[in-house]
Amino acid sequence: KAGVTQTPRYLIKTRGQQVTLSCSPISGHRSVSWYQQTPGQGLQFLFEYFSETQRNKGNFPGRFSGRQFSNSRSEMNVSTLELGDSALYLCASSLPTGDFAKNIQYFGAGTRLSVL
């Protein structure tokens, strides 16, 4: 069974540009979550989508947005990039069982974004 696939693996952008990252979850998984990982802040939750609806959102500015398609694939977009947006962006998928406390999340390898 294929794992969580994130594309592209690496991106280099300049300040002010926008970027779109893609995540394909494990087949059958309907929940997709996004996290930002930086050396200073660690892993921070961006948002979670389930059945094309955003179910939870972290404390990030409105420049960060996402969406989920009917096949559960998800994209996140960052507009007007800032230097501080340089990070590893991780996507995770899960098969919701109705018990959030026990769902296991499976992570992709991430997209490394560098903003110059």
Added chain:
Amino acid sequence: GDSVTQMEGPVTLSEEAFLTINCTYTATGYPSLFWYVQYPGEGLQLLLKATKADDKGSNKGFEATYRKETTSFHLEKGSVQVSDSAVYFCALPSQGGSEKLVFGKGTKLTVNP
């Protein structure tokens, strides 16, 4: 709100040494607890979990016991290998009806031969 505190390291050990990485949490009730591991250049993968108090999670020689009295979930391994070099994250599911995980800051482990 929910939070996880873990020793940040870095931790450097010799092969076959004993490993302990401390993790304590703050949460309402008794959430499930997880340890995830991130090898260089990869995403996170679940190492072990415990879903209720006094449970012991184990995998690949690693163990962690859910202690509700001390709100802790310390990770241990009796004899580490070079291949265990990675970053280890303690985590719990956030309250609120979604898949959000709250992570500790991560502990980088380096094992030297």
